Amino acid sequence: MVRITLVQGDITAQEVDAVVNAANSSLLGGGGVDGAIHRRGGPEILAACQDLRRSHYGKGLPTGRAVATTAGRLPAEHVIHTVGPVWSREEDRSELLASCYRESLRVADELGARTVAFPAISTGIYGWPMDDGARIAVETVRGARTDVEEVRFVLYDEHAYEVFAEAIGSS
Numbered sequence: 386m387v388r389i390t391l392v393q394g395d396i397t398a399q400e401v402d403a404v405v406n407a408a409n410s411s412l413l414g415g416g417g418v419d420g421a422i423h424r425r426g427g428p429e430i431l432a433a434c435q436d437l438r439r440s441h442y443g444k445g446l447p448t449g450r451a452v453a454t455t456a457g458r459l460p461a462e463h464v465i466h467t468v469g470p471v472w473s474r475e476e477d478r479s480e481l482l483a484s485c486y487r488e489s490l491r492v493a494d495e496l497g498a499r500t501v502a503f504p505a506i507s508t509g510i511y512g513w514p515m516d517d518g519a520r521i522a523v524e525t526v527r528g529a530r531t532d533v534e535e536v537r538f539v540l541y542d543e544h545a546y547e548v549f550a551e552a553i554g555s556s
């Protein structure tokens with residue numbers, strides 16, 4: 386089983402094999418985690434994303450999928466970009482959010498990554514409630530078949546950290 390660890394901090398500071406980016410389907414950057422990763426990782430990441438757009442994802446990376454690039458100047462080997470769903474009251478998009486975690490771990494396995502840092506995908510600009518986002522993250526990682534040894538959830542603030550700690554304790 387994967388070992389789950391929690392830290393409060395900045396995803397761009399994590400010394401791991403792969404960090405996961407809460408991207409959008411354009412793969413060309415944005416705010417939040419995405420903005421921070423491109424800023425701190427430097428232009429190599431954007432250049433790799435532009436190549437992926439040209440070679441494979443002319444229409445964009447679909448929601449729930451994941452793809453890897455270099456980590457540029459980040460203290461990690463790879464960035465795995467995944468596209469979370471926008472929160473909706475009308476439609477249950479939980480399966481798409483679970484898919485982000487599963488697909489990111491599948492890509493991590495392809496890369497041979499053993500330590501992977503995840504942000505709380507979709508819980509910022511995409512509006513997903515933190516408690517539900519944490520439950521889906523923890524359940525999906527626990528249920529995943531993967532060779533990844535450590536999944537580190539990196540939470541930006543104390544509230545998110547506590548919600549994840551609760552989700553780990555109660556599921």
Ligand code: AR6
Pocket residue numbers: 394395396397407408409414415416417418419420421469504505506507508509510511512513539540541542545
């Ligand atoms: N390290 C760790 N967590 C962070 C950091 C950081 N540096 N910055 C924010 N968070 P978000 P989303 C937390 O908005 O909701 C972008 O524009 C944040 O508090 O980064 O999936 C993309 O291009 C929240 O809990 O991702 C997309 O358009 C969590 O990380 C869109 O935002 C995710 O917040 C994706 O939105």
